[in-house]
Amino acid sequence: MTSSTTGQTQQTGDGATPIGVVGTGVMGASLARNLARNVEGSVAVFDLDQAKIDTLIATHPGEDLVGFSDMPDFVAGLSSPRVILLMVPAGAPVDAAVASLTPLLDKGDIIIDGGNSHYPDTQRRVAGCAADGLRFIGMGVSGGEQGALLGPAMMAGGDPSVWADIKGLLEPIAARADDGQPCVALVGSGASGHFTKMVHNGIEYADLQLIAESYAVLRAGGRSGREVGEIFAAWNAGEGRSYLLESAATVLAQDDPQTGAELIELVSDHAKGKGTGAWTVIAAAEQGVSVSVIAEALFARSTSSATAERAVWQPDAVSTTLVDVPVDVVEHGYLAARSVAYQQGLALLAVASEEFGWNVELSQVVRIWRAGCIIRARFLDALSKAYADNPGATLFLALEPFRTELIERLPSLSTVTTAAMAACVPVPAMAAALNHQAMLMTGSLPTALVQLLRDFFGSHTYERTDAPGHFHIVWEGDRSEVRS
Numbered sequence: 001m002t003s004s005t006t007g008q009t010q011q012t013g014d015g016a017t018p019i020g021v022v023g024t025g026v027m028g029a030s031l032a033r034n035l036a037r038n039v040e041g042s043v044a045v046f047d048l049d050q051a052k053i054d055t056l057i058a059t060h061p062g063e064d065l066v067g068f069s070d071m072p073d074f075v076a077g078l079s080s081p082r083v084i085l086l087m088v089p090a091g092a093p094v095d096a097a098v099a100s101l102t103p104l105l106d107k108g109d110i111i112i113d114g115g116n117s118h119y120p121d122t123q124r125r126v127a128g129c130a131a132d133g134l135r136f137i138g139m140g141v142s143g144g145e146q147g148a149l150l151g152p153a154m155m156a157g158g159d160p161s162v163w164a165d166i167k168g169l170l171e172p173i174a175a176r177a178d179d180g181q182p183c184v185a186l187v188g189s190g191a192s193g194h195f196t197k198m199v200h201n202g203i204e205y206a207d208l209q210l211i212a213e214s215y216a217v218l219r220a221g222g223r224s225g226r227e228v229g230e231i232f233a234a235w236n237a238g239e240g241r242s243y244l245l246e247s248a249a250t251v252l253a254q255d256d257p258q259t260g261a262e263l264i265e266l267v268s269d270h271a272k273g274k275g276t277g278a279w280t281v282i283a284a285a286e287q288g289v290s291v292s293v294i295a296e297a298l299f300a301r302s303t304s305s306a307t308a309e310r311a312v313w314q315p316d317a318v319s320t321t322l323v324d325v326p327v328d329v330v331e332h333g334y335l336a337a338r339s340v341a342y343q344q345g346l347a348l349l350a351v352a353s354e355e356f357g358w359n360v361e362l363s364q365v366v367r368i369w370r371a372g373c374i375i376r377a378r379f380l381d382a383l384s385k386a387y388a389d390n391p392g393a394t395l396f397l398a399l400e401p402f403r404t405e406l407i408e409r410l411p412s413l414s415t416v417t418t419a420a421m422a423a424c425v426p427v428p429a430m431a432a433a434l435n436h437q438a439m440l441m442t443g444s445l446p447t448a449l450v451q452l453l454r455d456f457f458g459s460h461t462y463e464r465t466d467a468p469g470h471f472h473i474v475w476e477g478d479r480s481e482v483r484s
């Protein structure tokens, strides 16, 4: 077999190589190393580029990795049933890897796609692999490069019988929550693993934007970036504790290595993305669920990157006036908006699970989000317990203590949002959270008028509050009401 000259060579088919990893980029290399440290036997790694394999093995000589750039040799060395973890970019590379592997694999072998694949692709691949006698698991992995190496959160979707065969490989490499539980699970059937990771990323978009908006409000109060970082560090020491708040405190304390100024002052404000945020918004539109906070976070990145359009308006740029919102009001407003973002994402997941018959348990999902992943946060401990205590519940904000907390924090969200907007500080995600909750808490909505207008111009009919059925007014005739 073609193993790296610097890697440890294994005999083929001797049962000593329980898993192979395809793709040795940021995530693949770290996961392979994590597996090599934690599972019995060697870990086979495959990359199209032999030089990358050689570098990986040469830089980690003590780790039990065996490298290949020849796919048949890579496959031949794996013990049976073969388990292959793909860590390649979503889309065509996953299809290319599956197509290369399929003729080399035996019935019952397992392919795990650990990338950020789009869930319809996963649904197609599950069916395609089944037709070829292969078993396919779509698994979202979160934690970035360090998480992949030291303990990521992993959201698998697929058949329980396949899970039984791979659980023993994945649990040892997963992050552990404070109660010692591994942050990996089969969250449901079909493409539920990748859908769950997509929603995770959607919430990640929302939280990043909400932190950025809190930053903007606090800066508009006359503070430096470093001072705002110190405020985030204080929030992170309290009930809002999260990896993203901690990260915000860290990056805002960073000086520019070139000039010594605060690094944030020299970083371009154009943020882009790789697709999962947009997919979340599209999936929500398809399922008829509002993820307005995630959508505003996504579109905030779009607007930030609309360089030409922004340039048009620079001659008339509005200057931000001083916003003097107390720090604790910004904190409580941020926490209220963050909880609405989580609620919207989890509601989408529940609706999709119902639609596709995936049987996703939200308590399980939140349980594995408690450590290792990018959106890990202290409140997820209480949230996973609340879901476990209330089987079938989706709307955690309707449960205590979350309901009372939200009600108590809403005035802060209203204060910070209105003060920011009055001072021309854009806070689209906070405003979306406030509007979403206001709509839910308002007894009657003006969408009654939307119904009537749709009926007026398109005979779309309307529903009444006092009788079942669909009704239409003969607008161009005698204006009588007909029931359809």
Ligand SMILES: NC(=O)C1=CN([C@@H]2O[C@H](COP(=O)(O)OP(=O)(O)OC[C@H]3O[C@@H](n4cnc5c(N)ncnc54)[C@H](OP(=O)(O)O)[C@@H]3O)[C@@H](O)[C@H]2O)C=CC1
Binding pocket: 022, 023, 024, 025, 026, 027, 028, 047, 048, 049, 052, 087, 088, 089, 090, 092, 093, 094, 096, 097, 114, 115, 116, 117, 141, 142, 143, 144, 145, 274
């Ligand atoms: N980076 C992150 O923080 C996270 C990434 N992810 C997801 O994990 C997946 C991998 O990401 P990441 O490791 O960052 O990506 P990288 O670009 O760092 O690595 C991708 C790897 O896939 C290989 N590859 C590309 N095309 C093929 C192919 N057709 N067949 C075989 N191998 C191929 C590349 O090889 P070569 O370089 O030789 O072309 C490279 O080794 C993506 O889906 C990503 O969205 C998930 C969570 C976090």
Ligand SMILES: O=C(CO)[C@H](O)[C@H](O)COP(=O)(O)O
Binding pocket: 116, 141, 142, 143, 144, 201, 204, 272, 273, 274, 275, 276, 277, 374
């Ligand atoms: O999956 C991830 C973390 O969970 C990746 O970091 C992902 O790339 C982030 O998304 P984007 O690049 O669109 O901001």
